[in-house]
Amino acid sequence: MEEVTFISTLKRDKLLEKYSRRLETNNSLSRKLVSFQANKEIPIYRWFKYKEGFSSSLVKYFLSEYSSKPGKILDPFAGVGTTLFAGQEMGWQSYGIELLPVGAFVIQTREAINGIDKEALSKYIKNIWIDLNKLDTYNTHINHISITKDAFPDDTELFLNKYLTFCSSLKDKKIQTILRFAAFAVLEGISYTRKDGQYLRWDYRSKRELSGKPFNKGRILTFKEALNHKLNQIVSDLSANKTHSLFDSFESNGHKNFPVNIIHGSCLEELPKLEDNYFDFIITSPPYCNRYDYTRTYALELIYLGYDHEFVRNLRQTMLSCTVENKEKIDYLNQLYVSIQRPGTFEKVLNIYNNSAAMSEVNSVLDELNKLGKLNNNNIPRMVKNYFLELCFVTFEMARITKSGGYCVMVNDNVSYGGEEIPVDLILSEFAENFGFNINKIFILPKGKGNSSQQMGNYGRTEIRKCVYLWQKR
Ligand SMILES: C[S@@+](CC[C@H](N)C(=O)[O-])C[C@H]1O[C@@H](n2cnc3c(N)ncnc32)[C@H](O)[C@@H]1O
The missing domain is CATH 3.40.50.150 (Vaccinia Virus protein VP39)
Known part of the structure; x- marks a missing residue:
């Protein structure tokens, strides 16, 4: 009983x-x-x-x-x-x-936009692939922690490291922040992982040994397509004259x-x-009191920012x-x-x-x-x-x-x-x-x-x- x-x-x-x-x-x-x-x-x-x-x-x-x-x-x-x-x-x-x-970096980026030299930024963005292809090695790189190891396909990781190296060489700190932010914002899309609240879920294509039902996250973007898309979005928002945009509030209100x-x-x-x-x-x-783990959910972003x-x-x-x-x-x-x-x-x-x-x-x-x-x-x-x-x-x-x-x-x-x-x-x-x-x-x-x-299984939906x-x- x-x-x-x-x-x-x-x-x-x-x-x-x-x-x-x-x-x-x-x-x-x-x-x-x-x-x-x-x-x-x-x-x-x-x-x-x-x-x-x-x-x-x-x-x-x-x-x-x-x-x-x-x-x-x-x-x-x-x-x-x-x-x-x-x-x-x-x-x-x-x-x-x-x-x-993670939040602090987004806030820092948002502040970097204020007073950014848009022309210089566009120029860097236009030449970004030429500059990246010129680099045959990198001296700044991602240091993985156990929960992020093998999160990126090898060629993606190589580009990420070159990109970090390129960004750290930039003298204009505002432009550096915005460019670093662009890759930061696409990390999930170019990885084998999906944010899942309590942990990162791993796609079956990763090198990891995974147990349980195989998970397929769908198409994994290449670094080039993800970065280009993000940079275009940033440039288009920065140059558009949007009435509700934060840029208006910075610029028209001085x-x-x-x-x-x-x-x-x-x-x-x-x-x-x-x-x-x-x-x-x-x-x-x-x-919320719901077992959500921010440090696991945002592990890729944390290691990208250099945390160990x-x-x-x-x-x-x-x-x-x-x-x-x-x-x-x-x-x-x-x-x-x-x-x-x-x-x-x-x-x-x-x-x-x-x-x-x-x-x-x-x-x-x-x-x-x-x-x-x-x-x-x-x-x-x-x-x-x-x-x-x-x-x-x-x-x-x-x-x-x-x-x-x-x-x-x-x-x-x-x-x-x-x-x-x-x-x-x-x-x-x-x-x-x-x-x-x-x-x-x-x-x-x-x-x-x-x-x-x-x-839900045990208690029904309330x-x-x-x-x-x-x-x-x-
Ligand atoms: C529900 S989110 C708030 C999001 C925010 N309202 C926004 O629109 O971005 C809760 C936030 O609390 C932060 N947090 C957790 N523990 C904290 C602490 N001890 N001190 C300050 N922030 C903390 C988390 O990193 C997370 O960003």
Whole structure:
């Protein structure tokens, strides 16, 4: 007879009841508006698709609806800088924190466009194949790490190395950045891999010994065709007179726009350094609690940028916990707050976390399911616990640095493990309320998403809320 487990949902139900009047389906927030899809017509966004990003229109929607004049805006999980640049276009002073060098490189490229010598760039591009063919060897090259080894066909790798060598010889740093970016943006297309969230999926044609059902990613572009296509796209966008393009905003507004400020690092460490009551608006989307591994998904881009195994391994542990590999950061956070002479803050935040009844319920339900072997990985309870613990610190800091009356908008998905829904929206909102935000709305996107395919077989498809929270500092 199958074992019957008693799972309590009492505390989560209570929290749902507490916030039920704040939950509201918002038909203006279509999936398209919230996701990166809506950016596909905008230059630079269409040069490199950062699927984890949200849309520029989403940022503009919230800034227009909830502010009367520009001020200071922050995104502590800045990605490729959507909040920062959309804010900048609307006259805001933008600040961002981002840990993954991929986002930082896209932001750097975007800044390099500002004031680029377009004629010189076009000239380099026109002669690029002549210059590359002249090189019979290379002195700058890709250093693979175990998860990227053999990712490219041999002739592609040779061209990539020559291309890197050519780029590093360029004196004009802006042109160098843009040209380096062009190949960076096509790495997936010229490789045997496909980004797949938790890891890279490998095509059967690669040299690797692969197990399981062979995967065919379709046509793999040659370096030449992929690079030519990307360079043409960049040149055409740079020379076109697009009314909504970012170039107009740079060029026609001259220096009226404030430059964006990006801090490379972890927001767990960087937020505590920021001043109290400094920001008028925060618009952000942290990693979701869904086992998505940014360091594996973007492994090709990371090695292309020159990062090694050690760096990528450390980076994985520094990222906000959302994979089963993440170890807990509690000691690190404790030491961090001691080192900045705010040990009281550490205790306060930890107390709020420990006193969340819904959080405790989720943690014990997951432990129970784990004991019964109902989770497909033993570390899921640890991941969930640490995900919320770290976001509890982030939420505290966001409340501290937001001005009274200012807003925090957060995009995040609920998740489900072992058939148990984890109300990310409600738990984080309760933390936020404890730290000084009013929970104005928890907007639900018109259509939620189904469960992950692994879980659907066992539990059937359930709708899981995908939300945008609107919190206002008291
Ligand atoms: C959902 S994405 C945000 C994308 C962003 N809204 C955009 O439009 O590009 C979450 C981001 O958080 C970053 N991240 C993860 N852990 C971080 C940390 N500890 N500090 C700062 N950024 C972090 C990831 O690299 C990723 O770019």
